[in-house]
Amino acid sequence: MAQHEDMGLIPQPYQLKTESGHFKITGETGLVIGVHPDLAFETNYLAQQIEMKAGFKSKVVDSNLQQKNCIYLGYDDKLADPEEYTIRIDSDRIEIAGSGQRGIFYGIQTLVQLIWNTETEQGDITLPGLFIHDRPRFAYRALMLDPARHFLSVDDIKRYIDVMAMYKFNHLHLHLSDDQGWRVEIEKYPLLVQKGSFREETDGDGKPHSGYYKKDELKELVAYAQERYITIVPELDVPGHSVAALSAYPEFTCFPKALKVRTTPGVSKDLFCAGNDKTFTFLRDVISEMAEVFPSDKFHLGGDEAPLDHWKECSRCQEKIKEKGLIDEHGLMSYFFSEMNQILKEHNKRPLFWYELDVPQYPVGSTMYAWRGGLTPEVITKTRNEGFPLICSPGEHAYFDYPQARGEETCDWMAYLPLRQVYKFDPGYGLPANEQAHIIGVEATLWGEYIKDIDRAFYMTWPRGMALAEAGWSEMNNRDWQSFMKRLEPNLNRLHQQGVNFRMPDKLNKK
DSSP: OOOOGOOOOOOOOSEEEEEEEEEETTTTTEEETTOGGGGHHHHHHHHHHHHHHHHHOEEEEEEEOOOSSSEEEEEOOOOOOSEEEEEESSSSSEEESSSSHOOOOOOOOHHHHHHHSSHHHHHHEEEEEEEEEEOOOOSSEEEEEEEETTTTHHHHHHHHOOOOOOOTTEEEEEOOTTTEEEEEOOOOOOOHHHHHTSSSTTOOOOOOOOOBOOOOHHHHHHHHHTTTOOEEEEEESSSSSSSHHHHHOGGGGGSSSOOOOSSSSSOOSSOOTTTTTHHHHHHHHHHHHHHOOOSSSSSEEEEOOOOOHHHHHOOHHHHHHHHHSSSSHHHHHHHHHHHHHHHHHTTEEEEEEOOOTTOOOOOOTTEEEOSSSSSSHHHHHHHHHHHHOOOOOOOOBBBTTTTTSTOOOOOTTTTOOOOHHTTTTTTTTOGGGSSTTEEEEEEEEGGGGGGOOOHHHHHHTHHEEEEEEEEHHHHHGGGGHHHHHHHHHHHHHHHHTTTTOOOOHHHHTTT
């Protein structure tokens, strides 16, 4: 299809046709919700965006009073996908329709891009006649923030959510626990935040670091995201990456000892003890309190990078292997995940995991992540054969903590991930439709070892996040690198005007 680069739409719509005529948005243009009072948030959101661009406040009117010179929001039951929408612009009005509120909200995001990418004339905005029919390629489109390594305030995450919504992301994955920090208030275990949320320094900088979220703060954040059709997926990383929790409650390790919250990157051998039944009592209590805060049926359990040295040496773990008739410590890992899955079932939640090839069995109903660089094709095949839904988050395309250009390296083990490499990402890896049908989406991760604040998170996300948004939303035959680069510039101008940090691509920077 024609790319229509001059309109600057990211992600590229499924179908766009230009038509005759034009529509001028002025101070007299009404926003019509008619008999749909449930669209009040969407209407106010659109009014705010128009005001930010044009300087005037649009009025909300009843459909019986204004049929022309209006922007009409409504439902269309012929649209099947909950995120599907249409936009029609003619000389009389703009119509945005969806099967539900989510689709209408995404239609608004596309219209707002058209508005922001159009020059105003004495405040008025003239848009060309066109028809857009749009729907996503993948249902799951996510970014991940890691406040476990460097704490991010609720207000900062709200700002991040605002930009995510602009590009039709619908999940925010929060990595809330790791060796370097525990970030969630758990009333039954106060030491988790009293001890686990504080570390003495970071990688030798000599500066103490701390922070955690109270339950009410997280509930507020969840509600804020939900209004923008973004689901927050919490992560409690177990059994590894748990030194911060175990520093507060070392009795749940295989070999209890005084532990400090880790101050450097890396992987620890100190895991939750799978042979200690009290470990699962502790984790049941923690998940019970987190379930009060996060209503999503998705709950990430981590599950990656867990050295099994201590489980091999631990008498209780070895006894559990014999008791359950397991082959070895890898089988014990499957047992651990099964027990965690039973806990999640009590709260009507399903687990997500960083998929590891050496785990013999994962719980039925789990969702997996392909994340290790170079292994995604193998993981796609294995998860398809095992019947697991898969989210593609491969290091070579979607690890946004990796440097964007030569000379920006923060450590010697990180690969180089330029914008074009992200744009090359095909989450289906070119497979026939039936061989990629279990792939449900994409996610980019911003591991936080070297992302110390929200401005750095923005810089590392954008514009790579726009490339990932298009990989998750747009069909492959609608994607084109040269077109993307042309559409990129007005979007970066918008981020600049809204005070959002980003990295200017080298190609644009040379103009």
